[in-house]
Amino acid sequence: MTKQIQTHPTNFVVEKPFGPFLASCMLPEDAVSAMLKMSDEILSNKLSESHGQSLAGVINKEMKVYKSDMKNAGVNQLLESCVRSYVIQSAKNHGMFKETYTFESMINAAWIVSQYENEYNPIHNHSGCDISAVIYLKCPDVKSRRNLEAKKGKIDFDGDIHFVHSAMGSRNYDVFERGMLNIVPTPGLLLMFPSYLTHTVYPFVGEGERRSLPFNAVYRITDENRFIAGDVSNVVHTTFYTKEKPNECSLMSEKNNILQEK
C-alpha cells in the first residue's frame, strides 16, 4: 500500500471575507439612565410628536427624538463617537483604512419605540441613511408566556430582533454561513448595522413595555478631496433631527392656526 503523505498544507485559514460588519456594545449605566429619563419625558409630554407615519412598525407609540434632546440628556457625544468607531473599525476590517483619511459621520434621525403586547415591527430596512442602530432601554422578560403545549421547552423569539442578510445561508445542518441572526435584547445594549440590512422585531404577549431608542446615521470617508466610501450624494440627508425642536408656544399657535382655518 502506498504510504500516505504526512506533510500538511500551509496558510490554512477559515474566514468570512464578505457579509456585513455589525457592532455591539454595552453602554454605561449613567448613559442608560439618562436616556430612560429623556424617553420618559418625551413619552409623557402630550406635545411630543409621533414619528409613526415614517416607520414600518405596527406600534402605536414611536416618538421623535431631537438632537437637542440627546444633548440635554448628555449622550450626544457618546453616541456620535460610537458611530465613528463603527465606521473606522469597519474600514479597518475591510482593508480601507489609512491614517491620512478623513472620517466624517453624523446621526441624522432618532426616535423612541414604546412597544406593548401584540405590537411588532415587520421586516424592513432604513432609507435616507447609511448606518442604523438601536439602543435597548426596557426589556421585560417575555419568554415562554404563550404556553403552547406542542412547544414546551422550546425557546421562542418573542420580543427579539432578527436580522436577515441571506435566507439561503441559513439552513439547518449546514455550517458554512449564518445568513440570519437573532438577538435577545437587554437594557444598555447598542447594536449598529448597515441601514440596508433587513430586520424584524417579533411581538410578545402580556404585561410590560419593551422600549428602544433606534437612530440612523450617515458617514463619508475621503482622502483630501477624493471620495473613498460612504454617502455618495455629498448631500447630508437632513431630517427633523437636527432642526430646532418645536416648543410649546409654536405647537400651540400651529394648532390654533389649524383650528382657525377650519
Ligand SMILES: [Fe+2]
Ligand atoms: Fe428598524
